[in-house]
Amino acid sequence: MDLMALIQQALEASGKLRDLSKKLEDADFKMILADLHSALADAKLESGELKIKLALAQEEIVRLKQVIEQRDKGKPxxxxxxxxxxxxxxxxxxxxxxxxxxxxxxxxxxxxxxxxxxxxxxxxxxxxxxxxxx
Structure with missing residues (x-):
């Protein structure tokens, strides 16, 4: 399972906990749960940005390997x-x-x-x- 799926699963669990918290009157629990949900949403956004950065880095690696390969073939x-x-x-x-x-x-x-x-x-x-x- 990839990171995005795990974060999505955690967000769903957080949502279920939030639904359960509506039955409770503990304000501290609700605040902690809201912080958890917010942190998981931030993590999901960050993981998406990291996937984009990884793809760009992999493209750059391929390009640089081609440059090195050209240089290895000799100068004109x-x-x-x-x-x-x-x-x-x-x-x-x-x-x-x-x-x-x-x-x-x-x-x-x-x-x-x-x-x-x-x-x-x-x-x-x-x-x-x-x-x-x-």
Whole structure:
């Protein structure tokens, strides 16, 4: 049973105790019971917030593992075409995307009618590469 279910169960028990307390005339008991019910409600809210924080932390862990994995694969090599290549990877990669946030973006071929701006384009930042000198 998860924490939220346990807290919900405790809240229900607290509610039943509150119903029973209506039959009693002890003010101290009623005050303690009200404090208990309030504390359990606060705990339920806090556990929901903690679940959200945990999910965000797990996403960050996955992202950081990917960054470490990229670094483990090695740094790019700048070649004479003005693009990056990576050992063990096929294709040419955008220098701008790698230099700004270490994102490997494989370049795509431009259609022949657009070759005046270059041979390849980054699908992310749209940088052109391999332009012929006029």
């Amino acid at each position: 090599t700048y070649n004479s075409e003005g693009v990056y290549t990576f050992e063990g990877e096929v294709g040419r990669f955008c220098t701008a995307c790698w230099d700004s946030d270490e994102r490997k973006m494989r370049l795509t071929d431009l259609a022949s009618e657009f070759r005046f701006v270059g041979q390849w384009e980054c699908p992310k930042c749209h940088a052109g590469y391999g332009a012929k000198d006029a």
